[in-house]
Amino acid sequence: MFCFVLFCHGSEAMKSMTSKMMELNLIILRMILESFGLGDHYESQAQNTTSAFRFMKYKAPPPSNINNALGLVPHTDKNTLTILCQNDVQGLEILTKQGKWVEVMVPKEAVMVFVGDALKAWSNGRLHAVTHRVMMSGDKERYSYALFALPKEEVVIEVPQEFIDKEHPLLYKPFNFAEYFTYFTSNIGEDALELYAGV
Numbered sequence: 001m002f003c004f005v006l007f008c009h010g011s012e013a014m015k016s017m018t019s020k021m022m023e024l025n026l027i028i029l030r031m032i033l034e035s036f037g038l039g040d041h042y043e044s045q046a047q048n049t050t051s052a053f054r055f056m057k058y059k060a061p062p063p064s065n066i067n068n069a070l071g072l073v074p075h076t077d078k079n080t081l082t083i084l085c086q087n088d089v090q091g092l093e094i095l096t097k098q099g100k101w102v103e104v105m106v107p108k109e110a111v112m113v114f115v116g117d118a119l120k121a122w123s124n125g126r127l128h129a130v131t132h133r134v135m136m137s138g139d140k141e142r143y144s145y146a147l148f149a150l151p152k153e154e155v156v157i158e159v160p161q162e163f164i165d166k167e168h169p170l171l172y173k174p175f176n177f178a179e180y181f182t183y184f185t186s187n188i189g190e191d192a193l194e195l196y197a198g199v
Contacts, residue, residue, distance in 0.1 A: 014145075018053055021083050021111075021147040025051070028081060028113055029149070036126070038162055048155045049080060051147055058091065058134055058142035071134035071142065076190070077116035078181055079150035084112040089142035095131040103135075117180075117193045118151055121172040124163035131190065151177040157197075172197045 026046055033042050061069030071091060086092070092104045092112065106112055120129040136142060151157065158174040175197040184192045 017085075017145065018147070021053075021085075022051060024111070025049075025081055025083055025147055025149045028083075032119075032127070036123075036162070038160065041160065048152050049149050050152050051149050052079075054146050054148065056144045056146065058089075058136055058144075060139050060141050061136050067137045069136045071136040074131050074133040074190075076120075076129040076131050076193075077114050077148065078118065078184055078192075079116040079148045080118045080122075081149045082112075082114040082116060083147045083149075084114070084144055085110075085146075086112075086144040087142065089138070089140045091134045091136050091142050093133050093135055095133075097128075101133075104132075116148075116150075118157055118177055121157050121175070121193060121197055122159060124159040124168055125171045126163060126168070129193075153178040170199050173199055 029045060029049075030039070030042050033039050033045065056072075058071040061067070074095065084092075086106060088108060090103065090105060092106060093101045094104055095101055104112065114132065115127045115129050117129050120127055134142065154176070155178075156174050156176050157172070157180075159170060159172055164170050172193075180193070180196050183196050187195070189195070
């Protein structure tokens with residue numbers, strides 16, 4: 001997948017890239033479900049998924065602050081899956097479970113995939129929605145393009161029984177994704193999912 005083509009050519013390249021990213025999203029979703037032995041959930045998950053796309057530009061920091069300027073605040077994605085491609089300017093960082101920020105060196109022509117809150121909740125916490133941010137340095141602008149796969153407005157996120165056992169008690173009560181997203185936009189915080197849907 002050649003992300004740089006998107007940034008160099010017009011709308012036809014964007015249409016092609018968007019289509020490829022949508023296909024990739026469904027492939028990844030199927031792989032995740034099958035890895036848990038839940039391939040029979042794929043059709044309903046795919047049918048209940050829609051997508052949004054975003055083109056993002058991060059300005060180079062001013063000369064007075066050329067190193068480690070915050071480009072995007074720390075957050076988890078709220079959706080199901082995010083597929084992100086970027087130009088050659090790095091800056092993506094993830095927060096480890098030990099509380100340390102680590103820069104992710106994304107190889108050229110590669111994509112990053114993030115699990116969002118919706119999939120974390122549906123998997124009963126088996127999948128982790130990683131906190132990430134963008135830190136800018138140097139004198140070049142950073143461009144990225146992302147597909148955000150998300151549940152349709154009416155979808156209720158509910159943990160399948162297969163994810164609940166003695167070692168994995170229920171962590172999240174059923175919730176409507178659109179209502180959760182509305183809650184988050186009014187109560188922005190790292191623990192929004194736990195506060196809204198935690199058992």
